[in-house]
Amino acid sequence: MGSSHNVEISRAAVPTSKVSSTYEYSTDIRDSGHSIHYVTRLQQLLREIGYRYEPSPPPDEEFDRIMHEWMVNVVQPVLPWNEKKLAALEDQGSQVIVRSYPYASREMKLIMSKLSVLAIAIDDSLGDEEMYKDITMFSHNMYVGKPQPANTILPLYEECLRELSAFYGADPVLRGMGVAPWIAFVDASSLEKRMVTIDEQLRASRFDAGYQRLAEGQHQGCKIDGQLSAMKIDKEAVNFPYFLRQKTAIGEAYAAAIFKAHRTQELPLTRYITAVPDINFTIEIMNDLLSFHKEEMEGETINLIQLLTQSIRSDASVTGSSEWNSNDTFDLLCSHVKDAHARIDTLLRSDEFDEVAVEGEDADRKIDWEIARQWRGWRDGYISWHLETSRYKLDFLRPCELHGQ
Numbered sequence: 191m192g193s194s195h196n197v198e199i200s201r202a203a204v205p206t207s208k209v210s211s212t213y214e215y216s217t218d219i220r221d222s223g224h225s226i227h228y229v230t231r232l233q234q235l236l237r238e239i240g241y242r243y244e245p246s247p248p249p250d251e252e253f254d255r256i257m258h259e260w261m262v263n264v265v266q267p268v269l270p271w272n273e274k275k276l277a278a279l280e281d282q283g284s285q286v287i288v289r290s291y292p293y294a295s296r297e298m299k300l301i302m303s304k305l306s307v308l309a310i311a312i313d314d315s316l317g318d319e320e321m322y323k324d325i326t327m328f329s330h331n332m333y334v335g336k337p338q339p340a341n342t343i344l345p346l347y348e349e350c351l352r353e354l355s356a357f358y359g360a361d362p363v364l365r366g367m368g369v370a371p372w373i374a375f376v377d378a379s380s381l382e383k384r385m386v387t388i389d390e391q392l393r394a395s396r397f398d399a400g401y402q403r404l405a406e407g408q409h410q411g412c413k414i415d416g417q418l419s420a421m422k423i424d425k426e427a428v429n430f431p432y433f434l435r436q437k438t439a440i441g442e443a444y445a446a447a448i449f450k451a452h453r454t455q456e457l458p459l460t461r462y463i464t465a466v467p468d469i470n471f472t473i474e475i476m477n478d479l480l481s482f483h484k485e486e487m488e489g490e491t492i493n494l495i496q497l498l499t500q501s502i503r504s505d506a507s508v509t510g511s512s513e514w515n516s517n518d519t520f521d522l523l524c525s526h527v528k529d530a531h532a533r534i535d536t537l538l539r540s541d542e543f544d545e546v547a548v549e550g551e552d553a554d555r556k557i558d559w560e561i562a563r564q565w566r567g568w569r570d571g572y573i574s575w576h577l578e579t580s581r582y583k584l585d586f587l588r589p590c591e592l593h594g595q
Contacts (some may be wrong), residue, residue, distance in 0.1 A: 227517040228482060233587065235479070235524045236573070239531040243577075243588075244570045246289065253296050257284050257303055268341050269311055282581065283307030289575035290444075292567040293560075295452035301354050302447055305372055308347045309440065312376060315343075316383045322397075328376045347376075357453055358446075364459055367466065368446035378437035385421040386492060423497050425504040431497040441473040442466070448568045449561065462561050465537040468530040469565070473572070475527050480576040482520060484583050495519050531569075538562045 261280045271279070284303040291299060315321040324339045328347070331338055338344035351372055358365040384395035392404045423430060445466050449457050478494045485493055499519040535541060543562040577588045 228486075228520040229587075231517075231521050231524050232479060232483075235528060236587070238528045239569075240535075241573050242570050244289075244292070244567070244574050246574075246578075247292055250288075250296060250299075253284075253288070253299060256300060260304065261307070264346060265307070265311075265343065268343055268346070271311075279307055279310060282579070283310055285579075286572070286575050289571040289578075290568050291447065291451070291564075292571055293451045293564050294447070298357065298447065298450065298452060301350060301357060302444075304350045305347070305354065308343050308350065309372065309375060311343055312347070313379050316379060322380070322383065325376055326380050329373050332373065347372075358450060359453070361459060363463070364446055364450065367442050368450070369443070371440045371443040374437055375440050378434070381434065382438065382492060386418075388419050388421050390417045390419050420492060423501045423504075425501055428498070428501045431494045431501065434497070435474050435478065435494045436470075439474040439477065441470040444473050444568075445469040448564050451560075451564060455560075457557060457561055461557065462538060462565075465534045465565075468534050468537075472527055472530050472534070472569075475523050476573070477576075479520065479523060479527065480573070480582060480584065482516075484581065486516075487583060495523065498523075534565065538565050540566055 257280065261276060266276060269276070283306040284299075287294075287299050287303045287306060291302065294302075312325060316325065321342065324342055324344060328338065328344055330336075331344075332348060332351075338348055351369055354372075355365055355369050358368050380397065384397045387395045387397060389396060389401070389405075392401065392408065394401050394404055396405075448469070449455075449459075449462055475494070481493070482495055490496070495516055499514065499516045502519065503514045538561055539558060540562045543559045544566070576582050577584050
């Protein structure tokens with residue numbers, strides 16, 4: 191994420207009251223054995239960045255039909271999941287795109303939805319040993335022009351990447367931001383698998399190159415002795431959690447798509463490129479913040495907040511004590527996200543164009559309006575989707591008027 195997002199640590203006081211947002215949020219938040227602090231801080235962040243709930247757009251029946259037929263006729267034959275799981279995959283992969291890109295064409299929404307569906311499926315397939323081997327060779331096959339393994343989702347993924355590349359057209363910078371992260375994601379997904387399969391004796395994962403040689407040197411052959419653990423994050427590795435998140439979040443690709451609503455749209459890249467690093471950062475980190483409640487309830491420990499907490503806590507010289515916890519890290523990241531949103535809004539002149547239609551004005555000003563409008567549409571839609579989706583268990587943060595729907 192670059193040097194602009196190096197961690198600056200100061201232990202903030204824990205907020206003692208629930209802060210209301212732009213909308214009236216429900217205050218009936220029940221503590222079910224988990225710290226209330228990160229929930230309160232998330233409420234405060236939504237107020238600080240000026241988040242506004244955006245209702246779901248009217249259904250696009252043609253989009254739904256095309257997407258569902260693709261799932262049934264193209265994905266299902268090569269993805270051995272049951273109907274319930276496939277339905278959930280279709281809903282998650284498509285609805286986040288529909289909500290986050292309200293001004294995008296149907297074509298763009300379909301391409302991004304298909305890629306999101308396949309990326310989720312790839313991530314969920316890492317436990318399959320044969321599929322894992324195929325995944326590790328995906329980028330290599332692309333680079334050398336070899337076909338992807340038949341009867342898997344990987345040929346579909348490559349086909350969608352080619353469609354996306356054609357959609358972006360002639361701008362090599364926008365195309366690079368929009369396409370390359372989807373390829374890097376596949377390679378990086380294997381890293382998370384290694385991080386939870388560390389052989390404590392050999393200090394390496396069995397999926398690492400060189401593991402077999404290490405094992406043979408210890409007269410263990412290729413057999414794992416069963417003493418596996420998660421990777422330990424030392425205090426010197428404070429930037430590693432960010433590195434991992436950047437590789438696996440596809441944030442830059444989602445950021446690029448904000449500024450290419452339809453095939454013929456041509457927004458000058460130099461008018462918004464300086465905001466892209468912060469947009470990328472907010473996409474990656476906001477997802478972690480909005481996912482944290484669910485992950486805490488499920489006991490997940492391999493995520494940005496927990497890994498960063500582990501690194502910071504190990505360095506008492508920075509925190510002043512060893513009591514630094516995940517709530518402190520959550521608060522720290524919220525502060526960085528708040529500042530990043532403020533910079534984006536300034537660079538893209540969001541406040542100037544907020545709810546101001548410029549249809550009849552000159553073309554120059556209309557371009558700036560489109561850039562600002564598409565950014566705000568992404569931001570509010572992306573957050574709204576997280577609050578609406580039962581997967582994240584954030585119904586208590588939804589605007590009051592949504593309860594009961």
